[in-house]
Amino acid sequence: MDGYAVHAEGLEKRYGEKRALDGFDLAVREGTVHGLLGPNGAGKTTAVRILSTLIRLDGGRAEVAGLDVARRPREVRARIGLTGQYAAVDEVLTGRQNLEMFGRLFHLGGRRARQRAAELLERFDLTAAADKGVSGYSGGMRRRLDLAASMILAPAVLFLDEPTTGLDPRSRGEVWESVRALVAGGTTVLLTTQYLEEADKLASRITVIDQGRAIADDTPDGLKDRVGGDRIEVVAADRADLPRVAKAIARVSDGEPESDDTELRVHAPVTDRVAALTDVARTLQDEGVKVEDIGLRRPSLDDVFLRLTGHRAKQDEETAA
Ligand SMILES: Nc1ncnc2c1ncn2[C@@H]1O[C@H](COP(=O)(O)OP(=O)(O)OP(=O)(O)O)[C@@H](O)[C@H]1O
Numbered sequence: 001m002d003g004y005a006v007h008a009e010g011l012e013k014r015y016g017e018k019r020a021l022d023g024f025d026l027a028v029r030e031g032t033v034h035g036l037l038g039p040n041g042a043g044k045t046t047a048v049r050i051l052s053t054l055i056r057l058d059g060g061r062a063e064v065a066g067l068d069v070a071r072r073p074r075e076v077r078a079r080i081g082l083t084g085q086y087a088a089v090d091e092v093l094t095g096r097q098n099l100e101m102f103g104r105l106f107h108l109g110g111r112r113a114r115q116r117a118a119e120l121l122e123r124f125d126l127t128a129a130a131d132k133g134v135s136g137y138s139g140g141m142r143r144r145l146d147l148a149a150s151m152i153l154a155p156a157v158l159f160l161d162e163p164t165t166g167l168d169p170r171s172r173g174e175v176w177e178s179v180r181a182l183v184a185g186g187t188t189v190l191l192t193t194q195y196l197e198e199a200d201k202l203a204s205r206i207t208v209i210d211q212g213r214a215i216a217d218d219t220p221d222g223l224k225d226r227v228g229g230d231r232i233e234v235v236a237a238d239r240a241d242l243p244r245v246a247k248a249i250a251r252v253s254d255g256e257p258e259s260d261d262t263e264l265r266v267h268a269p270v271t272d273r274v275a276a277l278t279d280v281a282r283t284l285q286d287e288g289v290k291v292e293d294i295g296l297r298r299p300s301l302d303d304v305f306l307r308l309t310g311h312r313a314k315q316d317e318e319t320a321a
Pocket residue numbers: 015018019020038039040041042043044045046047085194316318319320
């Protein structure tokens with residue numbers, strides 16, 4: 001399909017009884033970052049592994065860079081890069097040695113491999129740490145080195161499987177910067193994530209995956225609109241106060257407040273965040289309602305799932321962290 005770097009239709013993958021992919025569809029426009037958002041066990045890694053030709057599909061069809069992954073895997077491999085969910089760099093080597101090793105694995109030749117390693121170290125802001133052992137790198141530095149390694153051949157399409165899971169906010173920001181730089185250079189990126197915020201920051205389009213199927217495909221704004229944007233959230237100290245809390249929230253919200261009776265939590269979407277927070281805090285204080293916690297929060301993956309499916313994201317027992 002023209003203009004698409006990845007196009008998959010009806011992908012199936014079974015592991016025994018388990019349908020890891022169950023009719024999964026995906027279309028990623030060239031030159032964009034596309035987010036694949038889903039909870040543990042949704043099928044994100046399985047999709048990435050099929051598209052990067054690491055495993056075979058059981059049904060459906062997929063093209064990457066215009067090439068059928070099942071029929072022309074070698075040619076697909078020549079056009080893609082992959083950063084797995086778990087870092088693949090060698091602990092014992094330095095950053096530079098790692099990149100030079102990858103270069104030689106890709107038959108670049110010693111001189112070209114050294115040159116490419118130096119370029120990538122510079123690009124990913126690793127020059128100062130280039131000759132230190134990777135065992136001393138922070139999580140963010142490691143992921144950037146991983147990204148650099150998957151860029152040795154400047155791929156047309158890069159698959160990033162949860163590139164920031166487990167990173168602190170600062171390292172996460174650094175990885176995001178690197179991804180943006182790659183796309184500015186013409187690479188198409190398919191990025192899997194469990195964080196709505198991450199997909200929102202990086203991707204121009206998001207596919208939500210649940211139990212092996214795409215359950216939504218939208219722009220970040222479109223998705224957030226469906227979910228209802230930012231939310232105000234109050235945790236009451238007393239169960240008896242829940243109706244009063246709900247009423248105070250209803251006054252400032254454009255949606256129906258939702259109550260969680262076990263956690264004594266009431267929340268609802270708001271547009272004017274600060275005005276809503278001030279108003280609710282004042283009302284509850286005036287009424288003498290004791291509050292455990294009050295605040296604003298951005299919609300999470302959980303909110304997306306609740307909206308789209310009517311249930312919370314099901315954590316897969318085998319893969320849940
Ligand atoms: N090699 C395998 N053998 C058996 N079952 C598998 C295998 N790989 C994946 N699965 C199952 O397929 C489903 C999808 O797994 P997958 O790893 O694709 O999910 P994921 O979205 O990447 O999850 P996570 O966020 O935890 O990485 C899960 O139920 C998982 O247990």
